Amino acid sequence: MNAVKNRKVLVVEDSRLIHKMYEVMLRPTTLVSAFNGREGLDKLAESQDVDFIILDINMPKMTGLEFLAQVKANPALAKIPVIIVSTEGKEEDVARGLRDGAVAYLRKPFQREDLLKIVGRIESKQSAA
């Protein structure tokens, strides 16, 4: 069940509480933390070797969807899988996130098992590739 091992994950999220949650739930993964989309792009510029990105939508300075658009427009970053985890849970929000290039959309509040299932799917695909 604990699928995440020796991985590097970028977390773009404005809540310190949720950063702590990922730290506990995804242990022993290495987390790179950013608190808005702008900072997320800066962190990606410093290290592009992240295995996947966990992204919130509602953030100051640059929203998650704006961040996602910039990542997908950059050929060097476009292949990094992005999981959106957000309180925006309407069907149209989910559809938009997936249409814009996210591989999965998880609504907050979320269960640890659901996050680990998504991470497991991403890792299986990456191993098969």
Add this chain to the structure above:
Amino acid sequence: MATLRRAQQLVSDAQAAIEEVSRVVGQGSGAGPAGGAEARLAAAEIERQELVSRLAEVEHQVGRLMTLYVATYQLHATLDPVEVQSTIAEIALNLIGAEQFVLLLLDEEDKGYEVRLVHSAPETPWAQGTRYTGGDPMVDAALADGGLRFGPNEQSPALAVLPLRVQDLTVGALVILKLLSHKPALVKEDHDLLDLLGAHAASAVFASRVYSKTARKLRTLEGLIRLVNKG
């Protein structure tokens, strides 16, 4: 953390039990008559399914404990009253799934309750001002006796009123008025989280206020001492 370690131990035990069943099935299928082996195999399969289901339940419990641990950790990670308020709001939004809520806190003179945080602009009239002067019978009752209440009812639109209580002092209340559109109702896990929040948010609010008052007094005293020394 001891509870988390205990939960991880339970997961390990369940995994060891699955391995033991697989080993027994491996030994059993080669020995004895074919009919007996099939029966044992069927029994082992049932046991395996039970263990898998138990393992899933244990994993779920581990996730719940992690949520409770993180909420507690974050509430006590700061002595800044504004950060404590913001953590309470983050828990309400991200972990409980509240879309509209109001945080009432006792004022500095302990004379009444202030409306300290309003999320998603509820239309409730009493949440429009800066002080709570009464008006919602469920909120009034929760503040008076310190008991958690669930609604809505004829007198109040609130889904839950959670008093923040430390010792015998109600330092405030979190009033949940609406959940996120994809969250149909508060569930058992939310009740656990509300219980935890009621106690830990109260002590975090209380501690941060005491610390900030003390720090203010200390700064004043230091200023006076500097003034005296100059004179």
